[in-house]
Amino acid sequence: MRKIAAAAVVTPAVVAAVPDAALAHGIGQRADLPIPIWLFAWGAAIVLVASFVALAVLWRRPVLAGLPSRALFSLPAVLEWLAGALGVGAFGVIVWAGLAGNQTATANLAPTAIFVLVWVGIPFASVLFGDVFSAVSPWRAVGRGVGWVAGRISGGLPSPIPYPERLGRWPAAFGILLFAWIELVWSGRESPSSLAAVALAYAVVMLVGMSCFGVEKWTRNADAFGVAFGLFALLAPLEWSERRCRLRWPVVGALRMPEVPGAAGVLVVLIGSTSFDGFSQGGVWTGASGLAQRLTDGFAGIGLAPEAAVQAGYTVGLVLVVAVVAGLYRVAVLGMARAGGSHPDAERLSLSFAHTLIPIAFAYLVAHYFSLLAFQGQATAFLVSDPLGNGWDLLGTASATIDYGILSANAIWYVQVAALVLGHVAALALAHDRALATWSDQRTAVRSQYWMLMVMVAFTCLGLWLLSAAAQ
């Protein structure tokens, strides 16, 4: 217990006891807030503690799994084909723009499409409308199309190789880490042609994987984007199955997250990579004697070229921040296991409570990228009209500009704080309900969540600290 307590205090405290970090991708405005920013962290912590007490007093048996859903409508099969074709077409245009277009990142469609519309826009769409990516996923559409054609011509394809169950979703977790590395570390991320080449390589890996292990099995476990966006879609009020749409309570879908190896790993990498994006903008990382400089000097000292040394330093930072997030989740799991009398054991709890990280991952994404989507997302208007950046005006919107006045810095800040608080309250509710289902004794269930509460408060304060410099 003392070991867990020490780790629980030290991990976030070490992270927090450093100078301000700026908001990743923040737009250059400063919020004019009525109270110091650290007071928001205290207020958020009070909200979480009050929510925890309310849950403990008012919520005495598991209810989420029994909440009803309602059938809404069905879609014709042709729409599924059209969505797949749209995804393949969009992917083709992005790759074409990247390879053949202007190599200035802001003038080419590819970087904005990949880093803003896909990586940030699709999670927002998924939380609102359900798993939209599975409908438009280009590799899934091609895989299913090839399977359909092969079935018509030769009567079917050979049976796929059984997917190794022990592998679970670890390939997707690795894929997300690789994408984060490309976005935050790789020196070639500004080059549209390099991004397009990576996108093509990824598509090839996906197609090979699907041909070996089957389209659905591979998509559900190894496609980094499919898995990540599918997790966010579990928070949506719309649930899709076989083209049938059902209305359900928001967030409740998280209960249906498969408890497979690597499921928590995917979410830890999502939260950790977003955190590193914020952390790497701050003074402690970028300062004259900051961590980045020290790591770079260290790698240069062992003979790496300057550019390689910088990338090596950032790689270490990314992995360390992901490890800190993994450490926090581990603290919560070990604390729960101890409070529950080690039954179920920590490994089992790590799987069965992983779904509580979904709203946190989305809250972090909103907090860090909301302004990016709001502002840089507007660039889509002129980029789709001139995707290669060579002066075309296909849709008549090439002269559109980004309006930075649509949102004030204060509005952005309040959206960020609200996202962090609501995301963590939702996570607490999910964890409380799962605890009641795990331990028949209500008191044990509540006690098991003390540690989860502390980790939720730690995630909230960490998130606000990462945002603090941008808003000051």
Add this chain to the structure above:
Amino acid sequence: MTPLAHVGHWYHSLLYAVPIVLIALALWWSGRRDDRRRDAERGAVPPQAPGGSGAGEDPEAGGRA
């Protein structure tokens, strides 16, 4: 030490850790209280047959609902 010389730049970052530390202290205090209560309950129970060296305390973990 350079970090101490620049304390004015980073001390306010510690304020973000205060809620975490407070909750950790509350957890630690709660754990100690539970341990004491468990010890007191054990002391009130008549001694068991020889052979029980304290390793079998698991069943009572959930017995104080």
